[in-house]
Ligand SMILES: NC(=O)C1=CN([C@@H]2O[C@H](COP(=O)(O)OP(=O)(O)OC[C@H]3O[C@@H](n4cnc5c(N)ncnc54)[C@H](OP(=O)(O)O)[C@@H]3O)[C@@H](O)[C@H]2O)C=CC1
């Protein structure tokens with residue numbers, strides 16, 4: 148398969164390695180310095196573009212790829228308030244877009260586990276719940292996209308929480324997310340349920356970016372030849 152990389156930072160480089168190991172060709176690399184490549188024959192020859200850039204540039208990159216009718220797999224976080232525009236491009240404009248706030252298999256199993264735990268905890272109101280995430284100091288957004296997905300899953304399943312808040316909850320109906328930035332941590336997410344009697348903690352701790360990158364390449368393989376708006380549940384069937 149021919150893959151175009153949009154964004155050649157920490158994730159772009161990791162994805163390149165895994166894509167080559169899996170026998171794919173990198174048709175084109177677009178970074179912040181060469182946006183003219185969107186109009187090149189190499190970019191137009193790609194089966195799929197994999198996009199990992201920044202919250203500010205993601206939507207512009209999707210529009211450029213859609214203008215060339217190239218399907219996009221993206222993991223960029225921090226832009227989801229514009230998601231409806233991308234969904235409309237898929238539903239009304241015939242484009243293809245695969246999005247995941249976290250591409251790793253382990254985190255997607257963790258999402259399913261957290262949703263299941265929240266459904267159990269719905270019956271046990273002695274427990275309050277809060278979340279923590281820790282990432283490297285270069286990260287631009289907080290809370291992480293993964294933390295937001297986890298929080299949304301808890302809110303859907305735990306009736307006593309209405310919304311998530313960053314840092315400090317002001318009432319019992321708010322789900323607190325604390326975000327820490329330390330060194331080069333690839334990503335740690337923890338959900339904590341606490342009662343007067345005890346604490347139940349579940350954690351996903353990424354050892355490196357390899358799991359994210361492998362998931363993104365698998366998503367590109369899954370996306371080839373498909374249409375519409377796709378996500379990890381389509382690929383992994385981990386609905387919970
Ligand atoms: N969904 C998932 O599984 C994961 C998601 N992420 C998310 O992916 C995104 C990228 O992460 P990461 O690779 O670590 O970040 P990096 O900062 O290491 O890489 C981003 C790259 O994109 C480049 N870039 C910025 N603007 C543009 C643009 N307009 N066009 C093309 N390239 C551009 C940057 O260039 P320059 O440095 O010169 O600005 C940089 O090379 C983040 O939002 C992060 O949260 C990360 C890991 C896993």
Ligand SMILES: O=C(O)C1=N[C@H](C(=O)O)C[C@H](O)C1
Pocket residue numbers: 224248249282286287290291292293294333334335
């Ligand atoms: O910026 C990162 O590094 C990561 N970003 C994603 C997020 O915001 O959830 C995924 C992963 O946690 C690493």
